[in-house]
């Protein structure tokens with residue numbers, strides 16, 4: 105049996121790896137010149153690391169199991185990490201439960217309400233009700249306006265940019281759940297991990313195993329049309345060629361699905377509401393000295409153009425980055441954000457002004473290089489009643505499937521959830537393959 109996968113990002117390649125364990129032959133089509141999609145790598149000059157920042161949490165059990173399955177468990181490294189807040193021109197650490205509850209910008213009563221929100225949120229099991237209320241309204245209702253303005257709003261802004269008020273309470277609930285899992289239960293302190301060599305190590309290994317199994321990964325290949333075949337299966341078109349597959353799985357963003365797949369194959373939204381994606385514009389700075397002690401610094405300052413600072417070198421050993429420090433400055437933006445029309449040079453000037461405001465003592469002579477990396481479709485916005493507007497994995501056609509991050513209805517965007525999503529899909533797909541092979 106021949107199975108095609110559209111999209112050679114993390115999800116597409118993990119899926120290909122799992123399917124290639126059966127008797128089926130897999131062919132993955134990736135538009136880019138290298139695999140990995142949003143989790144891909146970038147040449148920063150004297151080293152290669154992830155184009156965007158990635159960490160693994162101790163609670164990422166599905167992802168850690170996958171790394172073991174790929175024989176990469178010995179390449180997994182863990183470090184104690186710190187999270188900071190920049191509020192009213194001051195930096196605060198919120199890296200342990202104690203620091204979290206001592207957060208100085210909040211009064212004693214507000215701290216109590218913050219603690220209560222987190223405790224209450226962590227006890228909620230039925231997320232469906234949270235879909236009906238916005239994150240803002242829910243957080244104010246449970247924790248009060250001050251806690252929202254001083255604590256939650258900056259965090260939402262850092263994660264979602266100006267659209268942060270349109271997401272439902274599910275977004276913040278899943279975020280709380282994931283964030284607090286990063287703290288080891290014994291010390292209640294944050295720990296984060298990475299694979300030595302970054303995600304390039306993971307993609308190189310996936311590619312190697314796929315090739316050993318006789319499966320294929322075709323790069324620089326954009327699939328332009330997907331149609332049902334009259335005799336069964338699915339036909340796709342790319343690079344002036346066409347090819348037939350017994351089954352086809354689509355893993356790219358929904359906007360691509362709408363453009364290339366025949367409308368009789370699938371139904372995206374039951375009420376015609378489109379899924380809106382957030383993109384990210386990210387300046388990456390390579391320096392001789394460290395800029396921040398925090399892995400994540402959430403920023404509550406409208407004068408600063410980026411929404412967070414990610415001190416990757418606080419987690420990743422300097423040996424991995426040729427002794428240089430790597431810091432990411434992301435800004436999350438919707439499609440209509442004027443920042444998309446700026447050139448890289450213009451973005452660099454604006455972002456550097458922000459760096460100077462945040463770290464007035466920073467000397468530009470410390471900079472080795474600056475890189476502007478962008479991704480237009482990153483994260484589907486989990487708006488009110490989000491689970492009602494996304495496509496089902498099973499489509500209208502028995503041989504066509506959609507499996508992508510838009511289907512994360514009660515989880516944040518991360519590779520642990522992506523792996524879990526693939527595992528869940530494989531449970532049913534394996535049964536189908538066994539009956540058909």
Ligand SMILES: Cc1cc2nc3c(=O)[nH]c(=O)nc-3n(C[C@H](O)[C@H](O)[C@H](O)COP(=O)(O)OP(=O)(O)OC[C@H]3O[C@@H](n4cnc5c(N)ncnc54)[C@H](O)[C@@H]3O)c2cc1C
Nearest residue numbers: 111113114115135141142143156158159326327356518519
């Ligand atoms: C800034 C940032 C920070 C992140 N931090 C973390 C983190 O700390 N931890 C974590 O676990 N996760 C993190 N993530 C999330 C992680 O990167 C995603 O979960 C993962 O990359 C999603 O993979 P995917 O394959 O589902 O999607 P994508 O990576 O979007 O893959 C889709 C692929 O389809 C390809 N494609 C599109 N159209 C076509 C076409 N017509 N034909 C062929 N191919 C096509 C694209 O080129 C792409 O490679 C982060 C993401 C970002 C952007």
